[in-house]
Amino acid sequence: MSEASKSARPDGSNRPAVQLRSAVALLGSFPALAGVDLDVHHNDVALLQGPNGAGKTTLLRLCAGLIGPSSGTAMVLGQDVGSANGRRRVRRSVGLMGHSTALYDDLTVEQNVQFWAAASKAESETVVPALDRTGLAGRLQTVKVSALSAGQRRRTALAVLLCRRPSLWLLDEPHAGLDKDGRELVNGLVLEAKDAGATILIASHDLDWATSVATRRIDVVGGRVVEGTVVEDAVVKGTVVKDADA
Amino acid sequence: MLSDARLIAAKDLRIEASSRVLLTQVLPFGLMVLLLFGFGISPDRQVLGEVPRRSVLEQVSPGLFWITVLFAALLGLGRSFSIEAADGNLDGLRLGGLDPAGIFLGKAAAVIVQLAVLEVIVGVGAILLFGVSLANVGLLAVTIVGATVAIGCAGTLYATLAAGQRVRETLVPLLVLPVLAPVLLGATQATEAALFGPVSDGWPWAGLLGAFALLYIAIGIVAFGSFLEES
Structure with a gap:
């Protein structure tokens, strides 16, 4: 694991930004997440990849505190999203851009x-x-x-x-529907957020663009995290144009 | 809580000012319902034994007015929550960190303002169409305020439950109408007493409306957070 992905919080604690243990999340009676174990450390840029219906969106909604785990534990930014109070508290610190734009x-x-x-x-x-x-x-x-x-x-x-x-950016297909400039903008913002100390989870099928900013790749299949890959030099070799005045 | 309420109310009223759904759809609907009541009940038929003589239409005008308001309110409530259900805005509100009680008060306040505009115009329509003469304006005003606040608050509360459902358009009337039945009864009785007397019969009903309004405000402040989570 890269040093960046292991970085601790500013307050000195080593608890990951997202820590899931056997987390199950139901959509109706369907287990969209079927026992997920996952650590995402502070300042990681983690790319969630997997086929449609794998559970990426549900994983992001769980991290946003919009749903709670029906079993297992889910700690996000130090809050237990299994409890209603924990979910309410964590929502103030996360930013979710989903398929809907909430406008x-x-x-x-x-x-x-x-x-x-x-x-x-x-x-x-x-x-x-x-x-x-x-x-x-x-x-x-x-x-x-x-x-x-x-x-x-x-x-x-x-x-x-x-x-x-937000301290935790949750981006669901952030490059979808965007032209080249828009995609560069997304990647630029992700890198700026990382520089500012934020943790970022990106669910994307647009691997060329998303991989160029990710420090980790996490495979989600059938509601489970099956593999995690560290991309040591992704940010360095990225093709992102950072233009603060754009 | 109150600053959150102001933010939400201002947003909803700005959306109405921009979309003009109240002016172009809800108001015409209300006036059309009023007109259809006029067609359905002959203005020439007199109430037997009444002195002074009144037409059946005039006699039942308080009930017709409030039924019209209630039907139009259903459209307004549906609209109030369809703007939140669209494009994931409910999730946005949940993530925003706003006080749920503030969201409730803000949405209810916007509905109440729009209902008040509607009632004024539908009321003028009722006076013109049904030949009703205004009387006991004090009792009427208290009745209208109490009933409007009760409809706005109870409607907001239950429309929230339906907001996240795919069948919300049909679910809102099903949830809201039974809850508002006592309000309809109280408002009709108080209005009837104000228009045709005796006035003393109307004040207990107006008091009941005030109690309903306060009750729904209190329930909304306490329970809206749970309703928002469930929607």
Whole structure:
């Protein structure tokens, strides 16, 4: 395991950012996660890969505290997401960008980002830089979300994520629907978040792009983690263009 | 809690100002229901034994008004939660770290504001169509406030349960109507007393509406978090 993936929290504790032991999560009566053991250390950029229906999205939702394990244990950022209180506490520190973008169609881009920033108690001063960084400042910021393309919606969701400044980024197919610039933006933001000390889990089928920023690869098959690979020099050899002024 | 409530209410009202669903769909629906009641009940038929003589339509107008408000409120409540159910916004609210009681109060407040606008316009429609004369405005105002808050709060609470379901459009009326039946009864009785007297008969009903409103506010503040988790 790389040194980066073993890094401890700023408070000095060595507990992983995500620690799952025999975690089972049910969707109805179907075990979407069927006994997962997984450690994701602070400051890791972990790529979850696996076929459709393998349980990647459920794993991210479990880490986000949106669902709890029906058996086993799940500790995320030091909180037990098996308890309702633990789930509530962990949600404040995570940012999830899923298949849905969680945006209001009838509000403009700027109004959406302002609302979600305020909802997560982020400083209102974070909104303009987030719009700038995601390329939404100017003409697009006053456009209703219903009029945006899929890629522009994802950029808006990324702007919301930037305002939240989460400790744990959970990205579900973050490159989907994005053009080359958008994909470079995602990777740039992931690297910036890592530099700022965040932990990132990416579920992606877009392996070329996702692998270039990942420090670990985690295979998920049939609701189980079957293999983990450390990518020692992924970030160094990555093709990401980091452009803070973009 | 109150700052979260203001944030949510402002957001919902901004969405309404942008989409104009209340103006272009809910209000016309309410006025159409009112009109259909007018077609269905002849304005020429008189209530036997009543002095002064009143038409059946005028006599039943309090009930028709509140049924119309209730039906229109169902549309408004459905809309209030369809905007949250769309595109994973419920997950966003859960992740946002907002106080669930604040979310409840904010969503209920937005519904109440929209219902108040609806009631004013439907009320004017009822006066014009049913030939009702306003009387005892104090009792009427208390009745309308109590019933509107009760409908807004109870409706918000139960519509939340349906929000995450695929069949929410049909589930909302099924959950909300039985809960609001006592409100409909109280509002109709109090309005009838205000319009046709005796006024003293109306105040206990208005008091009951106030009690319902307070009860639903209290239940919402305490239970909305669990309802949001279940939705």
